[in-house]
Amino acid sequence: MxxxxxxxxxxxxxxxxxxxxxxxxxxxNLELLASQLKYETGKIALQSGVATVNVPAELRYLNSQQTQIVLEKIWGNPSGNGTLGMLVPAKFNPLSKNSWGVVITYQEDGYVKDDEAESIDYSKLLKTMQEATKERNEQLVKQGYPAIEIVGWAKQPFYDKVHHQLYWAKDLKVSDSDEHTLNYNIRVLGRKGVLVLNAVAGLEQLNLIEKDSPKVLSSVAFNPSYRYEDFNPNSDKIANYGIAALVAGGIAVKTGLFKGILLALLAxxxxxxxxxxxxxxxxxxxxxxxxxxxxxxxxxxxxxxxx
CATH class of the missing domain: 1.10.287 (Helix Hairpins)
Incomplete structure (x- = not known):
């Protein structure tokens, strides 16, 4: 023995x-990867062709390939694809606990009707999302990732009917850490789909994200013929979901949007x-x-x- x-x-x-x-x-290796990131400024046409980013002086843009390096290789999230890029602060350091970024994707599911926006019970919706997350956690744990808990709303959903923009933020907690993570969400409705903007940061950075969100929103816009007001009811596809489903959504594991920056490194x-x-x-x-x-x-x- x-x-x-x-x-x-x-x-x-x-x-x-x-x-x-x-x-x-x-x-x-992480420091090397971080030092080699290629940032862009100015007017940038997104790969999908549906929208354009006019990067303000306070922000920088990473294209889809550079974004995947940050999400997967630096922040340690599961592999995935489909991002159109990411907006980050001008002095962005992906290895810093206080860093944050807004990942941009596009869902071309059709025109999303917003007529139900004012009648949604967001307290009831939150409970449904929490239950769904518990079920998804079983798959996360099997894949070697920690379970994720939706603690509550960090910012209750709000829909701007004039600009067709939806905002909300979730307070998240990873099972193996006491630190809470902010998952700040923005959706911009268009003629054929939705621009998805997700920011990940520490919960204490909520005020900072809210402060900079107008800059982010003003920098990303649908191109002509793709805007919400360009919808043609006689020919365009209508999405089979509404505002509530946009908020509930699925857990965005593919892009790691439910994992905080520091938590991902520790994990x-x-x-x-x-x-x-x-x-x-x-x-x-x-x-x-x-x-x-x-x-x-x-x-x-x-x-x-x-x-």
């Missing part, structure tokens, strides 16, 4: 050293540590089988006590 313990300890120590080295190397490191522990447990199981079922059970019992 002592031989088994020494072998396991030696292998575990070796794996742990490699793991810690990878964490340090990962930090260097990425934690996954490595979990992987190390998993390999150690696997080794224990193999050697336990060689030395007998009884010893395997003892080893498992000791592991449980340590956890």
């Amino acid at each position: 002592r031989i088994l313990q020494r072998v396991i300890l030696a292998i575990a120590s070796f794996i742990l050293v490699i793991g810690l080295s990878n964490i340090a190397l990962g930090a260097d 990425a490191k934690k996954f490595l540590i979990i992987a190390v522990v998993t390999v150690i447990a696997f080794i224990q199981k193999i050697f336990g089988n060689l030395f007998g079922r009884k010893r395997q059970n003892n080893s498992t019992g000791n592991d449980s006590q340590q956890q």
Whole structure:
């Protein structure tokens, strides 16, 4: 039994050293990636062709490829695609806890009618969303990501009927952290679909996001013939959902929009540590089988006590 313990300890120590080295190397790689990001300014035509971004002096634009680098490689979110880019502060540092960005995507599901906007019960809608999130959490955990809780509204939904813009913000909490995350949402309704603007930041940055949201909104606009007022009821497709569904939506796992910047970095490191522990447990199981079922059970019992 002592031989088994020494072998396991030696292998575990070796794996742990490699793991810690990878964490340090990962930090260097993150800094390198952050330094190589290519920011754009001025007038930018989005890849979809439906809208244009006029980047104000206070902001910078990252195209879709650069945005994926930030979301996946730097912030450690699940892989995905479909973003049109991201607006970030002029002094953006993706490795900083206080950084934030507004990810831009486009949903071409048709013209969204807004006639129900004033009659929506947002308290009831919140409860429905919280229940749906609990179900989605089961899939997140299976994929190795922490569960996410919708604590409540950070800003209750509001629809600007004149400009066809919808705003709301959720107070989110990741299961393995006490820190709350802000998920600030903006939807701009168009003739054939909806521009989706999502900002992720710490909850304490709500006032900052609200302060800068007019700059973000004024910088992104539908091109002529794609605007809400260009809708042709005789030929254009009408979406099979309304304002309430835009707010409820699905959990945007593909773009990582429910994960805070710092939380994502911490989670990425934690996954490595979990992987190390998993390999150690696997080794224990193999050697336990060689030395007998009884010893395997003892080893498992000791592991449980340590956890």
